[in-house]
Amino acid sequence: MIGKLKGIVDEIGEDHCIVDVGGVGYVAYCPARTLSSLEGVGTAVTLFIETYVREDMIRLYGFRTVLEREWFRLLQNNVQGVGAKVALSVLSTLSASELANAIALKDVAMVARAPGVGRKVAERIVTELKTKVPAYAGEATGTIGLKQELGEGVAVAPVSDAVSALANLGYSRDVAANAVAAAMRSAGEGADTGTLIRLGLKELAR
Template sequence: MIGKLKGLVDSFGEDVVLIDCGGVCYEAFCSARTLQALPRVGEAAVVFIETVVREDMIRLYGFATEAEKAWFNLLMTVQGVGARVALSILSALSPSELSSAVALQDKAMIGRANGVGPKLALRLVTELKGKVPAIGSIDAGTLGLQAALGEGVASGNVADAVSALVNLGYQNAQASAAVARIVAREGDGTPTEKLIRLGLRELSA
């Protein structure tokens, strides 16, 4: 199986890139975000690959990061999500935004993607809760929550809980990590007071 392509960008299509690896061009279908992140034609590129084999085809899907590839595979585990819908979601949301949407059970955020209706958005946040892939040694849910806090889109109780923990002397990264873990377990509707209480317990463990 092909795990990664290293070569020169040969050309771009609407949703594909051709990577020239020693004279052999591989066609990889990509999200809009990955296509935008790739260098120009003729320049060196590295694309992480997921190979999907079916009875009637073998198709390569390319990703700019391992995090995006991990999300692609995770999204595909949800009923009703095929490769096309998964790429659509990854075109609309970055891995950290996806992590935030799942951690905060934000159906509307995932519903931004083309082809994702209210029912599918609900199924996605429900089935993926607690399954967010890790990025290196940092939990992707934590990164997502930090992004949500920074952009002012985290729900009020969550933002207030993180703020309270920071005011008590904990670093923002520590507080975000603790609250992200609690939200993943308890849900984003957990009252602020409970989030703070559980957060303190989490941080003192």
């Protein structure tokens, strides 16, 4: 089994790339996000690989992070009707953190944005993976918790006030929540509204 490829990008196709490892070219099928992150032919790359072995073929699927590969496995192993093609489509449309947020917030429409993913499949993804999100959220975990608290109206006053203040400046509530979550990681959960707004603005300016 191949678990990782480290080599030089030899070709970038519509749904795959070829990685030259010591003179051997490996074809890896990747999400669009992974392909767009490649720096071009001739550049170094490391891909985390999921190897599929069938009677008539061996196919490699490549991802830039271990977390993306885990989501690829999770989607197929836990959701009926989701195979490699649909899983790639979902990960081409949503980053790992965006997918985790969508599932945590039961945002079926967000998942259904992926080509080839109908509403019924999106509903199954959201329903069947809701208990898996914390373990696969990566850096999104704090943001997920904050958004749930905001949606349920139980977020502490400084946090909800800071999100509202950033939203009033023209940022979407999602973007504002992400910024405040980042601010909380820097300042701690006991930070006041002013501090969260200041750090949130600093985060948004990056």
